[in-house]
Every structure is written in structure tokens, then in C-alpha cells.
Amino acid sequence: MLKVRNLEAGYGPLKVLRQVSLHVSAGEIVTLIGANGAGKSTLLRALSGLLAPRGGEVLFDGASIRGLPAERVVGLGIALVPEGRQVFAAMSVEENLVLGGYVAARRGRDGEGTARALDQIYGLFPILRERCAQLAGTLSGGEQQMLAMGRALMTDPRLLMMDEPSMGLAPLVVRDIFRAVQRLREEGRTVLLVEQNARAALRIADRGYVIETGRLVLEGEAGFLLRDREVQRAYLGKGYRDVWE
Amino acid sequence: MTIWDPRNETQPREDLDQLQLERLQATLNRVHRSVAFYRRRFEEQRFDPGDFRSLADLRRLPFTTRAELAAHHPYGLFAVPLREVVRLHASTATGARPVVVGHTTRDIRTWGELAARVLSAGGVTRDDVVQIAFDYGIFPDGFGFHYGAERIGASVIPTSAARMAHQLEIARDYRSTVLLAPPSVARSFADHLATERIDPKTLFLRVGVFSSEMWGEPLRRDLESRLMIRAADAYSIGEVMGPGVAGECAERAGLHLQEDHFLGEIVDPATGEVLPAGATGELVLTTLTREAFPLIRYRTGDLTRLDPAPCACGRTLARMARVAGRTDDMISVRGVHFFPGQVAAILTALEGAKPRFVLALQREAGQDLLEIRVEVSEGMFFDGMRRQQQLVDEIGRRVQEELGLAARVRLVDPRTAAPGESPVRVVDER
Numbered sequence: 001m002l003k004v005r006n007l008e009a010g011y012g013p014l015k016v017l018r019q020v021s022l023h024v025s026a027g028e029i030v031t032l033i034g035a036n037g038a039g040k041s042t043l044l045r046a047l048s049g050l051l052a053p054r055g056g057e058v059l060f061d062g063a064s065i066r067g068l069p070a071e072r073v074v075g076l077g078i079a080l081v082p083e084g085r086q087v088f089a090a091m092s093v094e095e096n097l098v099l100g101g102y103v104a105a106r107r108g109r110d111g112e113g114t115a116r117a118l119d120q121i122y123g124l125f126p127i128l129r130e131r132c133a134q135l136a137g138t139l140s141g142g143e144q145q146m147l148a149m150g151r152a153l154m155t156d157p158r159l160l161m162m163d164e165p166s167m168g169l170a171p172l173v174v175r176d177i178f179r180a181v182q183r184l185r186e187e188g189r190t191v192l193l194v195e196q197n198a199r200a201a202l203r204i205a206d207r208g209y210v211i212e213t214g215r216l217v218l219e220g221e222a223g224f225l226l227r228d229r230e231v232q233r234a235y236l237g238k239g240y241r242d243v244w245e
Numbered sequence: 246m247t248i249w250d251p252r253n254e255t256q257p258r259e260d261l262d263q264l265q266l267e268r269l270q271a272t273l274n275r276v277h278r279s280v281a282f283y284r285r286r287f288e289e290q291r292f293d294p295g296d297f298r299s300l301a302d303l304r305r306l307p308f309t310t311r312a313e314l315a316a317h318h319p320y321g322l323f324a325v326p327l328r329e330v331v332r333l334h335a336s337t338a339t340g341a342r343p344v345v346v347g348h349t350t351r352d353i354r355t356w357g358e359l360a361a362r363v364l365s366a367g368g369v370t371r372d373d374v375v376q377i378a379f380d381y382g383i384f385p386d387g388f389g390f391h392y393g394a395e396r397i398g399a400s401v402i403p404t405s406a407a408r409m410a411h412q413l414e415i416a417r418d419y420r421s422t423v424l425l426a427p428p429s430v431a432r433s434f435a436d437h438l439a440t441e442r443i444d445p446k447t448l449f450l451r452v453g454v455f456s457s458e459m460w461g462e463p464l465r466r467d468l469e470s471r472l473m474i475r476a477a478d479a480y481s482i483g484e485v486m487g488p489g490v491a492g493e494c495a496e497r498a499g500l501h502l503q504e505d506h507f508l509g510e511i512v513d514p515a516t517g518e519v520l521p522a523g524a525t526g527e528l529v530l531t532t533l534t535r536e537a538f539p540l541i542r543y544r545t546g547d548l549t550r551l552d553p554a555p556c557a558c559g560r561t562l563a564r565m566a567r568v569a570g571r572t573d574d575m576i577s578v579r580g581v582h583f584f585p586g587q588v589a590a591i592l593t594a595l596e597g598a599k600p601r602f603v604l605a606l607q608r609e610a611g612q613d614l615l616e617i618r619v620e621v622s623e624g625m626f627f628d629g630m631r632r633q634q635q636l637v638d639e640i641g642r643r644v645q646e647e648l649g650l651a652a653r654v655r656l657v658d659p660r661t662a663a664p665g666e667s668p669v670r671v672v673d674e675r
Contacts, residue, residue: 006299018295023267217274
């Protein structure tokens with residue numbers, strides 16, 4: 001579904017990504033793990049059109065999407081759940097969601113379609129239905145994360161890219177979020193998950209990539225990486241909380 | 246026959262290309278970070294793995310030779326600290342020091358998967374009773390096949406290297422259905438059956454997977470008829486992993502190279518030039534997933550060719566021809582490179598000549614010259630000059646045709662070579 005070859009990206013004189021090649025097949029959960037500053041978020045920004053790549057190819061269903069503006073990328077069926085949720089605090093939960101469906105509405109989705117999409121998201125996160133009229137800024141961190149995911153899902157993406165969804169959340173909440181990710185895959189969506197919480201991400205993923213200072217150094221089945229001692233030493237050390245235990 | 250890992254063994258070539266690129270870039274990044282030898286190499290070539298864009302860029306990197314592996318004995322080329330290495334094996338020593346090969350936990354798991362692929366391709370199933378007559382020791386074959394057979398779910402009997410009487414007793418009593426062994430051991434086993442006058446029908450064997458030595462079609466036919474089995478060839482190379490690197494499927498049209506884990510190139514053994522698909526040359530392997538002991542462009546010394554065309558079995562992995570020779574044996578005369586095996590093949594096809602011969606390298610009037618001294622059958626000497634001259638001319642003509650080299654041919658007495666001596670000898674008389 002998504003094929004990235006030799007992607008290069010950076011900010012000003014700073015080269016962040018060096019020849020990054022990876023792929024995500026339809027129906028997979030693929031996780032990209034690595035330390036802070038390794039280039040994980042830069043990769044998602046470059047893929048979603050928020051940052052223009054300097055080199056390489058990005059193919060989505062065989063067609064190049066490299067350098068397309070973000071709204072075109074969304075229109076093709078790729079949605080990003082940004083790091084730090086970035087919900088619109090002064091708007092209600094439902095307004096946030098409806099806004100997320102803007103691209104779909106512009107492409108001709110009527111009110112009924114929007115209602116159906118809302119219903120699906122409320123089904124995935126019942127707590128959001130309960131709080132549909134509440135201002136997004138008053139939600140807890142976990143609820144905001146659910147809202148950010150719901151907002152991205154309003155575009156009915158085939159590929160959902162998530163940037164550090166577990167950041168700053170309590171272990172039990174992380175578990176709920178990751179269960180929701182698994183359910184999305186069961187519904188047929190494909191997920192690219194960027195995480196510092198490597199253990200939790202590898203537990204639900206099919207495959208994983210390890211990124212170090214802008215370069216990929218390992219690729220493999222998630223189960224293999226989870227048991228990999230090099231990965232354990234570098235990314236699953238004692239400093240990391242294991243949210244499943 | 247079952248394909249063990251259909252997703253990876255039958256994926257479209259374009260997906261395989263992508264996977265190879267990803268894994269190669271990751272491997273280059275890792276060896277650059279963790280192995281001083283490769284880092285120094287890359288710097289000498291002004292090569293930055295961060296600039297590696299396509300598989301073709303690999304050609305910019307120098308080869309790694311066995312001598313270099315030996316020079317870093319024992320742990321100099323490991324890419325992970327020793328505490329992450331859970332197993333050490335050695336590759337067969339051809340003369341010099343053996344090469345120590347480390348495995349991480351993941352390397353061992355991958356090894357089992359790949360050995361399972363090779364065994365499945367050879368016809369082994371979970372219902373089989375698998376007798377492993379490879380030596381379980383510092384050389385990797387016994388263990389590698391063991392992991393693969395266990396992964397498949399077969400019942401594994403690790404007889405290891407044992408007396409033939411013992412192997413036979415086990416095969417009969419435990420009702421072994423599969424024999425895994427070096428081909429020479431399989432032959433001894435068949436010989437033992439003959440000596441003991443045991444009908445192979447009273448055994449339960451149905452499949453043999455033989456590897457780690459060169460063996461040809463005549464031995465295959467011999468083993469298949471004497472043991473009443475289907476025999477498959479597997480390619481094993483200790484420096485790279487052991488068994489599991491490539492294996493034959495039921496089509497018998499070459500050994501599928503596990504290209505999602507190893508990148509194969511065929512190069513001219515003399516010049517190192519990469520040869521086009523289908524040409525015969527030296528196999529050069531780059532590991533794509535090995536963690537403890539990655540190898541970049543390792544010259545295997547094995548002569549083969551690669552066919553990337555999809556196989557009738559459904560696998561898309563390229564097939565390597567059965568290894569027919571070693572570069573160690575390569576002979577160069579006046580810029581022409583050839584192997585004793587090529588001469589043997591010419592002689593085998595001719596009536597009256599025997600594939601027992603001496604290749605003598607001589608020097609005359611400042612020119613290198615090849616003289617082939619061919620043993621002829623007993624009867625030949627009484628056949629008279631004309632018949633002998635015809636044979637000499639025929640050999641000369643075929644050598645010229647197939648090797649592109651004018652050689653002097655002499656027929657010699659069949660008793661020239663001492664009994665037990667290698668049927669093929671190369672002597673340098675220059």
C-alpha cells in the first residue's frame with residue numbers, strides 16, 4: 001500500500017532522515033520505534049505532506065504522493081493523528097469530529113454520511129459520545145487522544161498514521177488506545193504507528209522498523225524485534241514502563 | 246509440495262526488491278556503526294551508507310574474502326557485543342583457520358525458519374520422522390537442519406554422525422521417513438544396505454535432503470534408486486549461516502535462494518566483474534537480516550548461476566544452479582579461466598576416454614600452454630593409431646570449442662595415476 005524509498009528530509013541545513021526505505025502492506029500494523037530525536041515524527045510529517053521531502057520516492061497504491069500538499073494526501077486516504085493530539089480546545093467534541101470530516105464533506109459526503117461516520121467513531125470510543133457536547137480542552141489526555149484519532153478517522157482513511165499516541169498517558173489508558181488500534185485493523189484499516197513505547201507498540205504490530213539518527217537499522221516481524229536483545233537493550237530497557245504488565 | 250512461508254517465498258519481485266533495499270540499507274547502517282572493519286572499508290571507498298540508494302550501489306563496495314574473515318578471528322567482525330551472541334559455530338576450514346560465526350537469538354530463529362523452507366521444498370512434512378545424520382558439532386549443518394525440522398513439526402532423531410550399522414538400526418526401528426545427511430554419508434548408508442543385503446523396501450524412507458558437499462545427478466539417481474527416496478539438494482555455507490540459504494523444490498530446476506535474507510550476485514571469479522543474469526560465475530552473498538555476523542559481498546568460492554525467472558512451483562525466489570565447482574580450482578592459461586570440472590564433463594561424454602586426467606601447465610617459447618593427459622580405457626591402446634588420433638583430435642576440438650583454449654592432448658596409460666589418487670590433478674610444470 002505504502003512504499004517509501006530513499007526518503008530524505010530535514011529542516012534548513014539539518015538532515016534528519018537519510019535514505020529511509022520502508023513499506024506498509026494493506027491490513028498491516030507497522031510500527032516505527034526509536035529514541036527521541038531519531039526522526040520518527042519527521043518521517044510522518046514528510047509522508048503526510050506537512051514537510052516537503054528533499055529526495056526519494058513515496059508511493060501510495062503505486063502512485064507517487066511525494067511533495068503533494070497535505071489536503072491532497074488526506075483526499076487519497078491517508079490520515080495523520082499528530083503528536084500531542086492537537087485538538088481544538090475551544091470547540092466541542094462533536095465539532096472537532098465534524099471538522100475532521102471536512103475533506104470528505106467537500107468531496108460530496110452529505111449530512112447522512114457524516115452522521116454515519118460519527119456513529120462509527122462513537123462506537124469505537126463510547127466515551128466521546130457521552131462527551132459530545134463538552135469542550136475538547138476539558139477532556140482528559142486519553143480522551144483527547146481518542147478524539148484526535150476520531151477526527152482523523154472522519155476522513156475514512158485507508159492508512160492511519162499515528163504519532164506517539166501513548167505519550168503522557170497512564171498505562172491503562174494506553175492499553176485502551178492500543179486496543180482501539182487493533183480494532184481499526186480488524187475493520188480493514190492499515191496503520192503506521194510511531195512510538196517511543198516500543199514494547200507496547202511491538203505487541204500489537206505485525207512488523208517493526210528501528211530508526212537511529214535518521215537511518216533505519218533494523219526491520220523485522222514485531223515478535224522477533226520484541227525478543228531481540230539489541231532492541232531490548234536500546235529501547236525496552238528498565239527505564240521503559242511496560243503498560244501491559 | 247507445501248510452500249512453508251508463502252507470503253515471503255511467492256511475493257512479487259517488486260515487493261522483494263523493496264524488502265531487499267530496506268534490509269540492505271539497515272544492514273549497511275548497522276555494520277557501519279558496529280564493525281570497525283567495514284567502517285574503515287567504507288571510508289576508504291568514500292562510501293556513506295546514508296547515500297546508498299539502490300541495489301546497484303552495492304557494486305561500489307569491495308568484496309569480503311575468506312582470508313579477511315580469518316584475519317579477524319575470532320570475533321573481529323561481530324556486529325553485536327558477545328553477550329548478545331547465544332551460539333558460536335565454525336565454518337569448515339579449507340586450509341586456514343576456521344571462521345567463527347556468531348548467532349543472536351533472532352539469528353537462530355531466522356535460521357530455523359529458513360531451514361524449514363528448504364526442508365519443505367525438499368518434501369519434508371510435519372508427519373515425517375526425520376533422521377539427521379549430519380554431525381552435531383561446531384559445524385552448523387546438524388543444528389540448522391534440526392531447527393528447521395522441528396519448526397515444521399516433524400519428529401526429529403538427532404543421530405548425528407554415527408556408524409552405519411547404528412544409523413540403519415535407527416532408521417529401521419524408529420521408522421525414519423527422511424534422511425538428512427551429507428551425500429557421501431547417504432552413499433555409505435546405501436552401501437551398507439547393500440552389504441547387509443537389506444531391501445530398501447523394508448525401510449520407511451521416502452525423502453532425502455543432502456547438502457554440504459558437491460554432488461551431481463549420477464549420485465542422485467544412484468541414491469534415489471538404492472534408497473527408494475526422492476533426493477533434494479540444499480545449499481549450505483557455514484560463513485553465511487549454514488543450511489537454509491538455498492534449497493531445491495520439486496521442480497528440480499535449481500535451488501531457491503532465500504533472497505529476502507540473502508542478496509546474491511554472480512561475478513567473474515578472475516576479474517570480480519558482476520555478470521549478467523544467467524551467466525555462470527562465483528556466487529557472492531550479502532546477508533540482509535543476520536545480526537551477529539553480517540557479511541557484505543562475501544565471495545563464497547562456489548560456482549553457479551542465478552535464474553530470477555519465477556519457478557513453476559510458485560516461488561518467486563531466484564534459483565541457483567547446483568554448485569558445480571569451486572573457484573579454488575580455477576585455472577588460468579593465457580587469460581582463459583576454466584575449471585577441471587569442465588574438462589571432466591567433456592571427457593565423460595566421449596567414448597574411450599576416462600574422466601581421469603592430469604592438467605599440466607607448461608611453458609614453451611615464452612607461451613603458457615595447457616597439456617591434458619587423459620587416461621584411456623584398456624582396450625583403447627590396442628585399437629591402433631588411427632582410433633587414438635581421432636580421440637585426441639576430438640578432445641582438442643571440444644576443449645577449443647567449450648573453453649576457447651587450444652590445448653595439447655596426450656593419451657596416457659590407464660595406470661598412470663596411483664590407486665586412490667584423485668582422478669583429476671593439476672600440475673604446474675612452468
